[in-house]
Amino acid sequence: MSSSPRIAEHEIHEHFINRWSPRAFIPEAIDEKTLLSFFEAARWSPSAYNSQPWRFLYARRDTPNWERFLGLLNEFNRGWAQHASALVIVVSKTTFTAPGATEESPALWHTFDTGAAWAYLALQASISGWHTHAMAGFDQDKTREELKVPEGYDLHAAVAIGKLGDKSTLAEYLQARETPSPRMPLSKLAAEGDFSL
Numbered sequence: 001m002s003s004s005p006r007i008a009e010h011e012i013h014e015h016f017i018n019r020w021s022p023r024a025f026i027p028e029a030i031d032e033k034t035l036l037s038f039f040e041a042a043r044w045s046p047s048a049y050n051s052q053p054w055r056f057l058y059a060r061r062d063t064p065n066w067e068r069f070l071g072l073l074n075e076f077n078r079g080w081a082q083h084a085s086a087l088v089i090v091v092s093k094t095t096f097t098a099p100g101a102t103e104e105s106p107a108l109w110h111t112f113d114t115g116a117a118w119a120y121l122a123l124q125a126s127i128s129g130w131h132t133h134a135m136a137g138f139d140q141d142k143t144r145e146e147l148k149v150p151e152g153y154d155l156h157a158a159v160a161i162g163k164l165g166d167k168s169t170l171a172e173y174l175q176a177r178e179t180p181s182p183r184m185p186l187s188k189l190a191a192e193g194d195f196s197l
């Protein structure tokens, strides 16, 4: 049975509806095997020319990297994500070697592909009983420097991963937002033929 009040317009697997992004997490450790299984799911995402441009840098709670990663988030996100079990920075390689080529050329679809990979990660985590929450609110320049991300790689998002906590642990204004969000109607998102959306 779905744990979410969301209603699909068409029949889909409940996993798609059940995934949502909370901010209340139980501050407990995650074992590496479990976390790696989420990246494993991302690894099987499709990509242009199978170029696999996604890269994931991570820190687990209660490890030396934790505070470093937490310090990359903006104040708002740090406020709630400090209770998560893992933090991930999603990176992509901006060039690839085309089939038959010997030199790298711009990978025009690296953002598209990496977005798909993050979605796989989020879905696997959800299926495994965990929650993810992506964040644009982090310092890109600081992250590049702190985590030694070289040129030729773009930074996209930070992701908090954790076990769902009680919303009473959140500031009052966030408690009201702590619920699975709705979606635009499908008729506004998909059209047969010409663009009429």
Ligand SMILES: Cc1cc2nc3c(=O)[nH]c(=O)nc-3n(C[C@H](O)[C@H](O)[C@H](O)COP(=O)(O)O)c2cc1C
Binding pocket: 019, 020, 021, 022, 077, 133, 134, 135, 136, 137, 138, 157, 180, 181
């Ligand atoms: C790329 C990206 C950036 C986001 N940035 C933030 C953020 O900085 N802070 C935050 O609280 N939520 C952030 N979110 C969460 C979205 O608001 C959330 O995914 C969206 O409202 C849909 O809700 P759902 O994930 O529960 O389905 C971000 C999500 C994505 C995919």
